[in-house]
Amino acid sequence: MAATVKYDDVEAGQEIPAAEYRVRRVDLVRYAGASGDFNPIHWNERYAKAVGLPDVIAHGMYTMAQGGRFVTDWAGDPGAVVEYGVRFSSMVVVPDDDNGATITISGVVEEKREDKRVVVTLTARSGDSRVLSKARAVVQLS
Amino acid sequence: MPLNRDFVGRTYQASAPYEVSRVKISEFATAIGDDNPIYHDRQAAVAAGHPDVVAPPTFPIVFSLLGTGDALTDPELGLDFSMVVHGEQRFEYERPIQAGDELVCASTIAEIRSVGRNEFLTVRSDVHTTSGELVCRTFNIIVERGGAA
Numbered sequence: 001m002a003a004t005v006k007y008d009d010v011e012a013g014q015e016i017p018a019a020e021y022r023v024r025r026v027d028l029v030r031y032a033g034a035s036g037d038f039n040p041i042h043w044n045e046r047y048a049k050a051v052g053l054p055d056v057i058a059h060g061m062y063t064m065a066q067g068g069r070f071v072t073d074w075a076g077d078p079g080a081v082v083e084y085g086v087r088f089s090s091m092v093v094v095p096d097d098d099n100g101a102t103i104t105i106s107g108v109v110e111e112k113r114e115d116k117r118v119v120v121t122l123t124a125r126s127g128d129s130r131v132l133s134k135a136r137a138v139v140q141l142s
Numbered sequence: 143m144p145l146n147r148d149f150v151g152r153t154y155q156a157s158a159p160y161e162v163s164r165v166k167i168s169e170f171a172t173a174i175g176d177d178n179p180i181y182h183d184r185q186a187a188v189a190a191g192h193p194d195v196v197a198p199p200t201f202p203i204v205f206s207l208l209g210t211g212d213a214l215t216d217p218e219l220g221l222d223f224s225m226v227v228h229g230e231q232r233f234e235y236e237r238p239i240q241a242g243d244e245l246v247c248a249s250t251i252a253e254i255r256s257v258g259r260n261e262f263l264t265v266r267s268d269v270h271t272t273s274g275e276l277v278c279r280t281f282n283i284i285v286e287r288g289g290a291a
Contacts, residue, residue: 079191
Protein backbone atom coordinates (compact mmCIF):
# COMPACT_ATOMS: atom_id res chain seq x y z
CA MET A 1 0.00 0.00 0.00
CA ALA A 2 2.48 2.57 -1.14
CA ALA A 3 3.12 4.82 -4.07
CA THR A 4 5.69 3.60 -6.55
CA VAL A 5 6.88 7.20 -7.04
CA LYS A 6 9.57 8.20 -4.56
CA TYR A 7 9.38 11.59 -2.89
CA ASP A 8 13.09 12.17 -3.36
CA ASP A 9 12.80 11.57 -7.11
CA VAL A 10 10.17 14.31 -7.57
CA GLU A 11 10.81 18.02 -7.88
CA ALA A 12 8.43 20.94 -7.53
CA GLY A 13 7.44 22.14 -10.98
CA GLN A 14 7.83 18.69 -12.49
CA GLU A 15 5.30 18.01 -15.22
CA ILE A 16 3.27 14.83 -15.51
CA PRO A 17 2.72 14.02 -19.20
CA ALA A 18 -0.78 14.50 -20.58
CA ALA A 19 -3.15 11.58 -21.14
CA GLU A 20 -6.33 11.47 -23.20
CA TYR A 21 -9.60 9.93 -22.05
CA ARG A 22 -12.47 9.24 -24.42
CA VAL A 23 -16.08 9.74 -23.33
CA ARG A 24 -18.94 8.51 -25.49
CA ARG A 25 -22.67 8.27 -24.77
CA VAL A 26 -22.31 4.60 -23.83
CA ASP A 27 -19.70 5.55 -21.21
CA LEU A 28 -22.19 7.96 -19.64
CA VAL A 29 -24.91 5.31 -19.59
CA ARG A 30 -22.51 2.88 -17.94
CA TYR A 31 -21.41 5.53 -15.45
CA ALA A 32 -25.02 6.41 -14.65
CA GLY A 33 -25.69 2.77 -13.82
CA ALA A 34 -22.58 2.29 -11.71
CA SER A 35 -22.84 5.58 -9.82
CA GLY A 36 -26.61 5.74 -9.45
CA ASP A 37 -26.74 9.24 -11.00
CA PHE A 38 -29.50 8.96 -13.60
CA ASN A 39 -30.00 12.68 -14.16
CA PRO A 40 -31.32 12.69 -17.77
CA ILE A 41 -29.04 15.61 -18.76
CA HIS A 42 -26.33 12.90 -18.93
CA TRP A 43 -28.09 10.61 -21.42
CA ASN A 44 -31.21 12.23 -22.87
CA GLU A 45 -30.54 14.84 -25.56
CA ARG A 46 -34.19 15.95 -25.73
CA TYR A 47 -34.24 16.61 -21.98
CA ALA A 48 -30.80 18.28 -21.95
CA LYS A 49 -31.83 20.75 -24.64
CA ALA A 50 -35.19 21.42 -22.98
CA VAL A 51 -33.38 22.62 -19.83
CA GLY A 52 -31.09 24.90 -21.83
CA LEU A 53 -27.99 22.78 -22.31
CA PRO A 54 -26.28 22.54 -25.72
CA ASP A 55 -26.51 18.71 -25.75
CA VAL A 56 -25.99 15.77 -23.40
CA ILE A 57 -23.15 16.58 -20.98
CA ALA A 58 -20.87 14.21 -19.08
CA HIS A 59 -21.33 13.72 -15.36
CA GLY A 60 -18.88 16.04 -13.62
CA MET A 61 -17.93 13.01 -11.55
CA TYR A 62 -17.01 11.09 -14.71
CA THR A 63 -14.51 13.82 -15.59
CA MET A 64 -13.29 13.94 -11.99
CA ALA A 65 -12.84 10.16 -12.08
CA GLN A 66 -10.58 10.50 -15.14
CA GLY A 67 -8.48 12.97 -13.16
CA GLY A 68 -8.39 10.39 -10.38
CA ARG A 69 -7.13 7.77 -12.85
CA PHE A 70 -4.47 10.20 -14.00
CA VAL A 71 -3.23 10.70 -10.42
CA THR A 72 -3.41 7.06 -9.30
CA ASP A 73 -1.71 5.86 -12.50
CA TRP A 74 1.10 8.32 -11.82
CA ALA A 75 1.38 7.55 -8.10
CA GLY A 76 1.08 3.79 -8.62
CA ASP A 77 -1.41 3.20 -5.82
CA PRO A 78 -4.93 4.54 -5.20
CA GLY A 79 -4.20 4.42 -1.48
CA ALA A 80 -1.57 7.12 -1.93
CA VAL A 81 -4.21 9.79 -2.62
CA VAL A 82 -4.82 11.70 0.62
CA GLU A 83 -7.04 14.44 -0.75
CA TYR A 84 -8.61 15.17 -4.13
CA GLY A 85 -10.83 18.06 -5.13
CA VAL A 86 -12.05 19.83 -8.25
CA ARG A 87 -14.31 22.62 -9.42
CA PHE A 88 -16.41 21.86 -12.49
CA SER A 89 -15.71 24.97 -14.55
CA SER A 90 -17.16 23.98 -17.89
CA MET A 91 -19.32 21.23 -19.33
CA VAL A 92 -18.02 18.27 -21.33
CA VAL A 93 -20.50 18.14 -24.19
CA VAL A 94 -20.84 14.60 -25.55
CA PRO A 95 -22.25 14.35 -29.08
CA ASP A 96 -24.20 11.31 -30.23
CA ASP A 97 -21.55 9.83 -32.51
CA ASP A 98 -18.86 7.15 -32.36
CA ASN A 99 -16.13 9.53 -31.24
CA GLY A 100 -17.88 11.33 -28.41
CA ALA A 101 -15.67 13.83 -26.60
CA THR A 102 -12.05 13.71 -25.49
CA ILE A 103 -10.82 14.87 -22.10
CA THR A 104 -7.11 15.71 -22.02
CA ILE A 105 -5.53 15.80 -18.58
CA SER A 106 -2.06 16.92 -17.59
CA GLY A 107 -0.48 17.61 -14.23
CA VAL A 108 2.24 19.48 -12.40
CA VAL A 109 3.83 18.74 -9.04
CA GLU A 110 2.96 22.09 -7.54
CA GLU A 111 4.51 21.72 -4.13
CA LYS A 112 6.54 19.31 -2.01
CA ARG A 113 5.26 19.15 1.55
CA GLU A 114 6.57 17.51 4.67
CA ASP A 115 5.80 13.86 5.45
CA LYS A 116 6.66 12.91 1.85
CA ARG A 117 3.47 14.44 0.50
CA VAL A 118 3.16 16.40 -2.72
CA VAL A 119 0.43 18.60 -4.18
CA VAL A 120 -0.39 17.77 -7.80
CA THR A 121 -2.47 20.24 -9.80
CA LEU A 122 -4.37 19.01 -12.82
CA THR A 123 -5.42 20.69 -16.04
CA ALA A 124 -8.36 19.07 -17.84
CA ARG A 125 -9.52 20.22 -21.25
CA SER A 126 -12.22 19.15 -23.65
CA GLY A 127 -12.29 20.91 -26.98
CA ASP A 128 -11.51 24.58 -26.31
CA SER A 129 -12.76 24.50 -22.73
CA ARG A 130 -11.00 24.01 -19.46
CA VAL A 131 -13.45 21.61 -17.81
CA LEU A 132 -11.91 21.45 -14.32
CA SER A 133 -10.44 24.28 -12.30
CA LYS A 134 -8.85 24.23 -8.85
CA ALA A 135 -8.19 20.53 -9.52
CA ARG A 136 -5.63 19.29 -7.06
CA ALA A 137 -4.63 16.13 -5.29
CA VAL A 138 -2.45 15.61 -2.25
CA VAL A 139 -0.45 12.41 -2.73
CA GLN A 140 1.57 10.45 -0.20
CA LEU A 141 4.77 9.31 -1.91
CA SER A 142 7.21 6.71 -0.63
CA MET B 143 -36.74 30.66 -6.12
CA PRO B 144 -33.99 30.98 -3.49
CA LEU B 145 -33.36 27.82 -1.49
CA ASN B 146 -34.70 27.64 2.05
CA ARG B 147 -31.81 28.59 4.37
CA ASP B 148 -33.57 26.84 7.29
CA PHE B 149 -32.04 23.60 5.95
CA VAL B 150 -28.48 24.74 6.75
CA GLY B 151 -27.04 22.71 9.61
CA ARG B 152 -29.40 19.77 9.23
CA THR B 153 -27.76 16.34 9.21
CA TYR B 154 -29.07 13.24 7.46
CA GLN B 155 -28.07 9.61 7.51
CA ALA B 156 -29.10 6.66 5.36
CA SER B 157 -31.33 4.15 7.13
CA ALA B 158 -28.77 1.34 6.86
CA PRO B 159 -24.96 1.13 6.49
CA TYR B 160 -23.57 0.93 2.96
CA GLU B 161 -21.91 -2.45 2.39
CA VAL B 162 -18.96 -2.21 0.01
CA SER B 163 -18.63 -5.27 -2.23
CA ARG B 164 -15.86 -6.40 -4.58
CA VAL B 165 -18.45 -6.59 -7.35
CA LYS B 166 -19.53 -2.97 -6.87
CA ILE B 167 -15.96 -1.67 -6.76
CA SER B 168 -15.15 -3.57 -9.95
CA GLU B 169 -18.33 -2.33 -11.65
CA PHE B 170 -17.54 1.28 -10.71
CA ALA B 171 -13.91 0.99 -11.86
CA THR B 172 -15.08 -0.48 -15.17
CA ALA B 173 -17.53 2.40 -15.59
CA ILE B 174 -14.74 4.97 -15.24
CA GLY B 175 -12.61 2.95 -17.66
CA ASP B 176 -9.99 1.95 -15.10
CA ASP B 177 -8.61 -1.58 -15.43
CA ASN B 178 -6.08 -1.27 -12.58
CA PRO B 179 -6.09 -4.84 -11.10
CA ILE B 180 -6.12 -3.39 -7.57
CA TYR B 181 -9.80 -2.56 -8.23
CA HIS B 182 -10.74 -5.88 -9.82
CA ASP B 183 -8.62 -8.69 -8.41
CA ARG B 184 -8.26 -9.48 -4.74
CA GLN B 185 -4.91 -11.19 -5.21
CA ALA B 186 -3.48 -8.19 -7.05
CA ALA B 187 -4.74 -5.89 -4.28
CA VAL B 188 -3.22 -8.10 -1.58
CA ALA B 189 0.05 -8.25 -3.51
CA ALA B 190 0.04 -4.43 -3.49
CA GLY B 191 -0.35 -4.45 0.29
CA HIS B 192 -4.10 -3.94 0.63
CA PRO B 193 -6.35 -6.26 2.67
CA ASP B 194 -8.79 -6.62 -0.25
CA VAL B 195 -9.70 -4.76 -3.44
CA VAL B 196 -9.84 -1.01 -2.82
CA ALA B 197 -12.09 1.57 -4.44
CA PRO B 198 -11.07 4.37 -6.82
CA PRO B 199 -10.81 7.83 -5.21
CA THR B 200 -14.20 9.05 -6.45
CA PHE B 201 -16.12 5.93 -5.32
CA PRO B 202 -17.69 7.63 -2.24
CA ILE B 203 -19.99 9.51 -4.64
CA VAL B 204 -21.93 6.22 -4.98
CA PHE B 205 -23.27 6.38 -1.43
CA SER B 206 -22.36 9.75 0.09
CA LEU B 207 -25.60 11.50 -0.87
CA LEU B 208 -28.00 8.60 -0.26
CA GLY B 209 -29.03 9.96 3.13
CA THR B 210 -29.82 13.43 1.78
CA GLY B 211 -32.10 12.20 -1.01
CA ASP B 212 -35.31 13.00 0.83
CA ALA B 213 -34.00 16.37 2.02
CA LEU B 214 -32.89 17.52 -1.43
CA THR B 215 -36.25 16.60 -2.95
CA ASP B 216 -38.23 18.11 -0.04
CA PRO B 217 -40.48 20.79 -1.58
CA GLU B 218 -39.74 22.95 1.48
CA LEU B 219 -36.11 23.25 0.30
CA GLY B 220 -37.24 24.53 -3.10
CA LEU B 221 -34.57 22.85 -5.22
CA ASP B 222 -35.45 22.48 -8.92
CA PHE B 223 -33.53 19.35 -9.89
CA SER B 224 -33.90 20.00 -13.61
CA MET B 225 -31.61 23.01 -13.16
CA VAL B 226 -29.00 21.31 -10.97
CA VAL B 227 -25.40 20.83 -12.04
CA HIS B 228 -22.42 19.73 -9.99
CA GLY B 229 -20.26 22.68 -8.93
CA GLU B 230 -17.42 21.29 -6.86
CA GLN B 231 -16.38 18.04 -5.24
CA ARG B 232 -13.65 17.25 -2.77
CA PHE B 233 -12.60 14.14 -0.85
CA GLU B 234 -10.33 13.80 2.15
CA TYR B 235 -9.21 10.23 2.78
CA GLU B 236 -7.99 8.58 5.96
CA ARG B 237 -7.54 5.32 4.07
CA PRO B 238 -8.89 3.77 0.86
CA ILE B 239 -12.37 2.28 0.95
CA GLN B 240 -12.08 -1.48 0.65
CA ALA B 241 -14.34 -4.44 -0.05
CA GLY B 242 -16.07 -5.57 3.13
CA ASP B 243 -16.36 -2.09 4.61
CA GLU B 244 -19.71 -1.28 6.21
CA LEU B 245 -19.96 2.47 6.05
CA VAL B 246 -22.16 4.95 7.85
CA CYS B 247 -22.42 8.33 6.17
CA ALA B 248 -23.66 11.42 8.03
CA SER B 249 -24.42 14.25 5.60
CA THR B 250 -24.87 17.83 6.73
CA ILE B 251 -26.15 20.71 4.63
CA ALA B 252 -23.20 22.93 5.47
CA GLU B 253 -23.96 26.05 3.47
CA ILE B 254 -26.40 27.64 1.02
CA ARG B 255 -25.32 30.79 -0.79
CA SER B 256 -26.20 32.82 -3.88
CA VAL B 257 -23.55 33.50 -6.51
CA GLY B 258 -24.86 35.73 -9.24
CA ARG B 259 -28.08 34.15 -10.48
CA ASN B 260 -27.23 30.71 -9.10
CA GLU B 261 -27.77 28.97 -5.78
CA PHE B 262 -24.86 26.96 -4.32
CA LEU B 263 -25.59 24.22 -1.76
CA THR B 264 -22.75 22.44 0.08
CA VAL B 265 -23.21 18.98 1.59
CA ARG B 266 -20.46 17.67 3.83
CA SER B 267 -20.46 13.94 4.55
CA ASP B 268 -18.45 12.19 7.26
CA VAL B 269 -17.95 8.51 6.43
CA HIS B 270 -17.18 6.10 9.26
CA THR B 271 -17.15 2.31 9.50
CA THR B 272 -19.83 0.77 11.69
CA SER B 273 -17.11 0.38 14.34
CA GLY B 274 -16.49 4.13 14.32
CA GLU B 275 -13.29 4.41 12.25
CA LEU B 276 -13.22 7.59 10.14
CA VAL B 277 -12.61 6.56 6.51
CA CYS B 278 -13.16 9.76 4.55
CA ARG B 279 -14.91 13.11 4.36
CA THR B 280 -16.62 14.36 1.25
CA PHE B 281 -17.65 17.89 0.26
CA ASN B 282 -20.22 18.24 -2.50
CA ILE B 283 -21.36 21.56 -3.93
CA ILE B 284 -24.37 21.47 -6.22
CA VAL B 285 -25.48 24.47 -8.24
CA GLU B 286 -29.05 25.34 -9.12
CA ARG B 287 -28.83 27.38 -12.29
CA GLY B 288 -30.94 30.53 -12.14
CA GLY B 289 -32.22 29.65 -8.66
CA ALA B 290 -31.30 33.02 -7.17
CA ALA B 291 -32.72 35.01 -10.06
